[in-house]
Amino acid sequence: MPDDSGNTFSMVTCNAPVNIAVIKYWGKRDEECILPINSSLSVTLHQDQLKTTTTVACSRSFQEDRIWLNGKEEDINQPRLQSCLREIRRLARKRRSDGEGGVDLAGLSHKVHICSVNNFPTAAGLASSAAGYACLVYTLARVMGVEGELSAVARQGSGSACRSMYGGFVQWIMGQREDGKDSVAQQVEPETHWPELRILVLVVSAERKPVGSTSGMQTSVETSSLLKHRSDSVVPARMKEMIDAVHRKDFAAFAELTMKDSNQFHAICLDTYPPIFYLNDVSRHIINLVHHYNQHYREARVAYTFDAGPNAVIYTLQQHVDEFLQVVKHFFPPETNGGQFVKGLPVASTTLTEELRQAIGMEPMVKGISYIISTKAGPGPCIVEEPSQHLLGSDGLPKESA
């Protein structure tokens, strides 16, 4: 790391992943600290397909803290950004006063410049805030020499960001304490545990922006008569079952729980007043397609899950990917716009049998899906060693490409 004298920078660049919950987080018991009313569990997606990259520079020459997101300067004074900055600085000061920090510690009174970009379209509704805050916290910690458990800090940026602090299969333990110190993420299994697991993100051609998840879950907590029952009675048992299914690599159990929990989350949204809708007719079409496909084979070969938007995330096993993608292409014929319909991990062409087509027996829905990202489970945040990858230039401002 460069030293902190004169006009030079401490500059660090890191990547962090997106995660997709299979047991959903919906509802806070504390809005300020972002403490959830139930535990949750997710799979971390591979950063080759979806990641956030963040560069943090720290210099005595900076006049103020600044942040650029996807090429546009944003307000650094957003409360959640401030929570993360304040918390990392506090940990850094603590570390210094404990005598653990070295000369490589950036000046704690120095201002930071933050630049962050996603390698996937932000408009696609792919829960970029989890990757974004995980990356911010991970990078700030590196710049300021903070080590140890950081998921509780990332949580204060965006609840589900805490799960993006680890690779593989990750649980967010809700915790009991009022200060949230025990509300942390933990790796259940690393990304190498279940290499056959594959993930397909079906980006649905959305028309409108849905209700934001922060205000949505707040309204749910206030008005849904079913939410408390879910958090108190349903989720604890499902967490145990899900962790067990992941340990055993039992895809059928994993798939059924995943679909049931996605459905229940959207049921809670519908039980909210006024109701919140994230699923649309395309989403419902995908859900029916998955059930018909599984029913044809009399086993759960694919599972869907939907977050706060109409996009489907499909979990399946390597051996079913090619065929299932053929099915999706048949029932959601892509627009012939010359673009690539399936991005990411390679897919082999297969032919769809007439028998399977008839067994599914649905009407094809043209233009329902914009494109598909094919990926798998991946690692947690990591540092980018190559200096040319920094998003900030030697002037402390975003490079043109960022």
Next chain:
Amino acid sequence: MPDDSGNTFSMVTCNAPVNIAVIKYWGKRDEECILPINSSLSVTLHQDQLKTTTTVACSRSFQEDRIWLNGKEEDINQPRLQSCLREIRRLARKRRSDGEGGVDLAGLSHKVHICSVNNFPTAAGLASSAAGYACLVYTLARVMGVEGELSAVARQGSGSACRSMYGGFVQWIMGQREDGKDSVAQQVEPETHWPELRILVLVVSAERKPVGSTSGMQTSVETSSLLKHRSDSVVPARMKEMIDAVHRKDFAAFAELTMKDSNQFHAICLDTYPPIFYLNDVSRHIINLVHHYNQHYREARVAYTFDAGPNAVIYTLQQHVDEFLQVVKHFFPPETNGGQFVKGLPVASTTLTEELRQAIGMEPMVKGISYIISTKAGPGPCIVEEPSQHLLGSDGLPKESA
């Protein structure tokens, strides 16, 4: 009534109404007797707009029981039809052996011919089975001289049919007994109680037939983790509140509870595995429209409820009907097919203000709604005295017009 000698008939014709629940029935505790897991409450619609007419003829010359529904002979051996027939005959025999029946009692060993028609399109998904079974039971009872509480018999044809045995505001008390004797409908208030209440049936252009409610609710009972909580904890309180709102004619309370309970019913459908979808994008569009409309006026002026299909039933007060229909017409422009868009009770034309249009601020959705039936609360089943209205001719077979 004609006597029963020679080749003459006992013939009776009755009308019965459709009812639309505002606290929903979903889930049975006994499939055979059709006993629900929670009480429910409905409004009986006026028969000028929606009714079933049934003629029952009884003659020693008939070789077998037969039934014609909407011009087509159907299988009389359907278990539910048989339940109703058996039960009415049992009550008639009991009455005769008690010495209460007179010479006007039709021969109990005689076979019946039943002919039934709706005055509304059956394909429109307007829960015709409730009106149908209510009318069947009411007419059979008249033919066979059975009096007294009949909702428990109608219930055995189709659960919600028991509520169509009364006019106005009707509750179906779930009951506790295993034989279902205490699972009966009761009038909460007659149809004259709240004359300002108006009802608009928005018939949505449906594409596909949804999952039938019998199999749907069975799957919900088996798989939804939220359903039991709803029936045990949510509905009992809502029934009290709803009855109170009806007594007080408190439209705001009535409206909010109606919408919340419709949403919760559909939430339970979504929490079912595999999930059941009755709402589509048009339904959701209507829901959003209603909330935006109410939010504009800062009071609940209209309320939606949806049964096992995409059609919306709107409750509102007389003074808001004309304007709200203008809003619906604007945001769901009808197909210009020359047909009448609003049928039933007369509607005055008003102009939609630019302010209201902008406050709702949605994109119009062309062809989403086929047509609208404008109606109000109405009376229970009634006998048709005019012999020319019989649906069966002197040969005991359907008249051509039926």
